[in-house]
Amino acid sequence: MRIRLMIALGLIAALMLAACGTTPTVAPTAAPAATAPTAMAAPTAMAAPTAMAAPTAMAAPTAMAAPTAMAAPTAMAAPTAAAAGGTGTVKIGILAPITGPAASIGSEQLNFGKLAVEDFNKANGTTYELVEGDTQLDPAKATDAAQRFASDSDIYVVVGPAGSQEVLAVAPVLGKVNLGMISPSATRTDLTEQGFKNFFRVVPRDDVQGATDATFMIEQLKAKKVWVIDDQTAYSTGLRDVVVQALKGKGAAVTTESITQKDTDFSSLVTKMKADLPDAVFLPWQLANQAAVFAKQMTEQGVTSTIFGSDGLFSAKDFIDSAAGATEGAYVSNFAPDIKSIAASKPVADAYQAKYGDFSSFGAPTYAAMMVALEAVQRAEKSGTLSRETVLAELGKTDQASSVLGTPIKLSSKGDVENASFFLFQVKDGKFVLVTQSK
Amino acid sequence: MQSFFNQLPQQLVNGLTLGAVYALIALGYSMVYGVLQLLNFAHGDVYMIGAFVGYGVLTALAPKSGLLAPAWLIILLMLLAAMLVCGLLGVVIEWFAYRPLRGAPRIAPLISALGVSFFLQSAMQLLFSANFRTMKTELLLPPRLGLDIGPARISAVRLLVIVGALALMAAMTVLVRRTRLGRAMRAVAIDREAADMMGVDVNRVIVTTFFIGSALAGAAGVMVGLAFTSVWHYMGFTAGLKGFTAAVLGGIGNIPGAMLGGLLLGLTESLAVGFISPTYKDLIAFVVLIVVLLIRPTGLLGAKIQQKV
Numbered sequence: 086m087r088i089r090l091m092i093a094l095g096l097i098a099a100l101m102l103a104a105c106g107t108t109p110t111v112a113p114t115a116a117p118a119a120t121a122p123t124a125m126a127a128p129t130a131m132a133a134p135t136a137m138a139a140p141t142a143m144a145a146p147t148a149m150a151a152p153t154a155m156a157a158p159t160a161m162a163a164p165t166a167a168a169a170g171g172t173g174t175v176k177i178g179i180l181a182p183i184t185g186p187a188a189s190i191g192s193e194q195l196n197f198g199k200l201a202v203e204d205f206n207k208a209n210g211t212t213y214e215l216v217e218g219d220t221q222l223d224p225a226k227a228t229d230a231a232q233r234f235a236s237d238s239d240i241y242v243v244v245g246p247a248g249s250q251e252v253l254a255v256a257p258v259l260g261k262v263n264l265g266m267i268s269p270s271a272t273r274t275d276l277t278e279q280g281f282k283n284f285f286r287v288v289p290r291d292d293v294q295g296a297t298d299a300t301f302m303i304e305q306l307k308a309k310k311v312w313v314i315d316d317q318t319a320y321s322t323g324l325r326d327v328v329v330q331a332l333k334g335k336g337a338a339v340t341t342e343s344i345t346q347k348d349t350d351f352s353s354l355v356t357k358m359k360a361d362l363p364d365a366v367f368l369p370w371q372l373a374n375q376a377a378v379f380a381k382q383m384t385e386q387g388v389t390s391t392i393f394g395s396d397g398l399f400s401a402k403d404f405i406d407s408a409a410g411a412t413e414g415a416y417v418s419n420f421a422p423d424i425k426s427i428a429a430s431k432p433v434a435d436a437y438q439a440k441y442g443d444f445s446s447f448g449a450p451t452y453a454a455m456m457v458a459l460e461a462v463q464r465a466e467k468s469g470t471l472s473r474e475t476v477l478a479e480l481g482k483t484d485q486a487s488s489v490l491g492t493p494i495k496l497s498s499k500g501d502v503e504n505a506s507f508f509l510f511q512v513k514d515g516k517f518v519l520v521t522q523s524k
Numbered sequence: 525m526q527s528f529f530n531q532l533p534q535q536l537v538n539g540l541t542l543g544a545v546y547a548l549i550a551l552g553y554s555m556v557y558g559v560l561q562l563l564n565f566a567h568g569d570v571y572m573i574g575a576f577v578g579y580g581v582l583t584a585l586a587p588k589s590g591l592l593a594p595a596w597l598i599i600l601l602m603l604l605a606a607m608l609v610c611g612l613l614g615v616v617i618e619w620f621a622y623r624p625l626r627g628a629p630r631i632a633p634l635i636s637a638l639g640v641s642f643f644l645q646s647a648m649q650l651l652f653s654a655n656f657r658t659m660k661t662e663l664l665l666p667p668r669l670g671l672d673i674g675p676a677r678i679s680a681v682r683l684l685v686i687v688g689a690l691a692l693m694a695a696m697t698v699l700v701r702r703t704r705l706g707r708a709m710r711a712v713a714i715d716r717e718a719a720d721m722m723g724v725d726v727n728r729v730i731v732t733t734f735f736i737g738s739a740l741a742g743a744a745g746v747m748v749g750l751a752f753t754s755v756w757h758y759m760g761f762t763a764g765l766k767g768f769t770a771a772v773l774g775g776i777g778n779i780p781g782a783m784l785g786g787l788l789l790g791l792t793e794s795l796a797v798g799f800i801s802p803t804y805k806d807l808i809a810f811v812v813l814i815v816v817l818l819i820r821p822t823g824l825l826g827a828k829i830q831q832k833v
């Protein structure tokens with residue numbers, strides 16, 4: 086009995102050390118997810134210290150100690166600041182899927198956010214800080230992180246979250262404490278129709294994306310039969326509806342199907358598609374690596390329909406590299422241009438590449454969104470009263486003549502950016518190549 | 525109607541692949557339930573660790589510069605490594621989380637199993653981050669390589685999964701029917717105390733059962749990793765659930781039942797996706813389970829409940 090106990094404690098200590106040793110962003114994901122489970126697992130191992138039969142009341146404190154000890158070494162000041170009344174530092178929160186199924190998108194968003202804060206501080210002599218919140222693209226975890234931000238009185242504005250389903254969960258939580266939020270990637274059309282007074286975004290809406298994609302499929306790809314497969318998230322179903330309507334309006338035959346984000350075997354669906362032989366298959370999915378698996382299974386069965394993806398698929402690492410050639414020739418629409426080709430933004434692109442490596446399309450809008458947020462905070466400070474309400478008001482007044490995206494950013498009263506367009510890319514020779522731009 | 529018959533062979537192939545994997549996982553559930561009357565909820569996560577081990581071996585033996593060994597050897601090594609690691613993991617879990625609770629009421633080891641499941645998931649996430657990993661199967665088996673049987677195409681990797689799983693299941697059946705260890709396992713499953721009194725080393729049988737069941741899960745993990753390429757820390761949840769369903773469908777505790785249940789579940793899912801809709805595939809699979817249990821409460825091949833007079 087004793088040996089087992091020793092080994093159990095040793096293992097848990099080793100894991101906690103591993104958690105402290107790895108990057109802080111890893112620990113917070115484990116802490117919320119593991120808080121409940123470790124409390125359940127702990128009694129089996131830790132009940133023994135009292136050498137009695139599982140006195141769970143006594144085991145509970147030790148069980149609770151483990152998760153908080155795991156949460157402590159994170160970069161988030163939130164737990165400590167929540168207890169205090171605020172430390173006087175001005176902080177901006179960022180909600181992104183830093184780990185999880187969309188981690189390549191989230192880590193890029195986070196790193197661009199960090200770069201933006203550094204650049205802004207350097208240019209303006211400010212000392213604003215960034216606080217990370219990992220959402221794993223899950224509305225439940227996003228809500229957790231948002232609540233932590235809400236209770237940290239040093240945080241005046243939030244950049245993110247990334248997914249439209251997360252916005253629906255998080256906006257009311259942040260709205261209750263008047264925290265403004267500006268998303269660099271949530272494109273579902275009706276997010277700005279819900280009456281959220283605190284939601285803004287720097288990317289265009291899916292009614293633009295859907296119309297652009299449908300027009301391209303019909304006019305350029307000459308598609309007469311299209312399959313539209315959604316992944317049942319708010320973003321996906323919203324975009325699906327727009328595209329299906331636009332396609333049908335132009336006379337194409339449309340078949341719709343759904344999968345879930347947990348699926349890895351699409352072979353039966355591919356077989357079903359093979360019997361119908363559509364010209365194009367539209368995948369408004371959030372997870373690029375899932376789409377890569379789908380493409381691979383299409384190749385396996387010899388289905389040659391053209392794949393057309395929406396912005397969720399725009400990840401070179403997940404959509405091209407992991408597909409081993411199966412996605413060659415596929416089209417992907419996206420809400421941001423490649424900033425390496427914009428002269429004024431090249432310094433930012435170079436700085437990012439020097440520090441973090443290559444990037445795809447989700448980072449630049451995050452940089453832009455962070456700049457909007459930082460400028461709103463600065464204007465609120467200069468006006469005399471820095472509070473969440475004044476920052477929120479300043480966000481609504483955003484009217485930047487230029488941004489890292491190469492376009493001006495003027496936010497409408499509903500939270501949308503005016504005159505934004507979508508960009509269409511194709512996978513050629515293992516790289517995304519710009520084909521055309523909407524509007 | 526024409527499209528039905530066109531699609532059918534391919535859907536059967538798809539279903540067989542899935543079913544073979546479910547059968548391997550279900551076997552582990554049934555074996556452990558047979559000897560311990562315990563539902564080992566950590567089984568799905570052992571399968572997940574098998575997939576990670578396979579991924580690790582593949583990454584080590586197939587760097588950017590090229591394969592360090594012939595493809596078949598790498599696959600064999602992946603399977604052996606995963607089976608060994610998972611087998612040992614299963615033994616450790618048993619010793620650690622279930623043996624101290626041997627005499628406790630049945631709910632205690634069940635909760636313990638859940639705890640082990642969460643522990644394994646979170647440990648993998650902590651140690652290796654929550655990113656999806658993609659197994660580069662195309663380095664070993666080119667995607668267009670395969671067999672054409674009529675309108676159906678069995679790609680090389682699916683053939684590997686089906687043949688490999690069937691081979692393992694055949695080996696299991698021989699083990700259980702023809703060897704002394706198999707006889708001892710069946711004896712412990714029928715009546716643990718009586719077997720003990722007849723001179724069977726019960727602990728050793730239980731440990732071996734865990735080893736074999738977990739090794740099969742590890743093999744399933746590698747095969748799924750090769751076939752569907754996505755490896756991540758949460759993959760054990762769905763697979764464990766489906767494996768458990770398959771085991772119950774065939775009669776929990778019954779080894780041929782687990783195999784039958786697995787194959788049936790895989791076929792049901794694939795046919796449901798192909799001819800009804802992928803949105804309802806899980807719904808249909810569970811409805812089938814409910815209907816089967818209503819007609820035969822102990823599963824398809826389960827023992828008839830004895831009426832004690």
